[in-house]
Amino acid sequence: MGAKVITVTSGKGGVGKTTTTANLAVALASQGKKVTCLDADIGLRNLDVVMGLENRIVYDIVDVVEGRCRLRQAMIRDKKFSELYLIPAAQTRDKSAIAPSDMIRICDDLRPEMDWIIIDSPAGIERGFKNAIAPADVIIVITNPEVSAVRDADRIIGIIEAEEKGPAHLIINRLNPSLVRKGDMLTADDVTNLLAVDLLGIVPEDENVVASTNRGQPIVLNDHSKAGQAFSNIALRLNGENVPLLNLDGREGIFKAIGRLIKDGGKS
């Protein structure tokens, strides 16, 4: 058996790769899985702060690759989940400090002990991205429903297919249902049809995400958040469960409501 390796990538920066990585990791851990996250954004590490583990770092991934510590020593245990670990990126080096073969070797060492390994890819299509996708069994592309993010996602999906790492799975992050209703935001269907890939999940824009990131507590831990619920559902889908997409419409729609009234008649 052994773990599956998921790489979370996007092309464009700032669309929510790190937030997604942290939340999927926490969601999977809360569902009883053994999970290690790996920050592949060397020089611009952030997964540690989003997970609230920045004060516990002793060693990083480059220390492992260059032999200054054992893999186990660089694995930081999560505060809440005892079977969730983070291997942080180095902050003072650059992407060339590790090679795709190093990533494959680290993941192969982790596989027997884990259920999931989640790699947070840097933005861009250069070395850091190549490192991040090298060991991947599943690649998740994050995009936002706006033109530049969709265009970059398409480019990344093309590269993933050319490298025979496909098919890519899509998460549409920060969908704003009220903008969609006004006709001022691409719909999830628009984005999925344009990119022609499988949709793994839709995460609504949720102002609670900012506050939860401020505290270093991923949003999936907040039971009242729609974004948190969306991430939990994506984690369930990764485990093979058939969970329907959230209804992000936020309202029933007048025709449906009337239809329901007629159907129920005097029964209720």
Place this chain on the structure above:
Amino acid sequence: MSSFMDKLLNRSSSAESARQRLQLVLIHDRANLPPGQIELMKDELIRVISKYVDIDRNKAEIALENEGREQRLTMIIPISQGARRYKG
């Protein structure tokens, strides 16, 4: 409500223009073939094809099409009415 008003007034929404623009941009990105180069290629192809058969140049069309993530280049070249079988 405003999208309903937009439809009523036949005004297209900004999302619709994003969708249409992306559709074109992605087709050209995927093929790594910008629109201007397609026009150059069209002119060149028409010159080559005209050496062998009489064609209706003004009605020739070239397009990049996609089906899922598969891309194809199509060209429609009407042959002139009454063109002889061989030229020259």
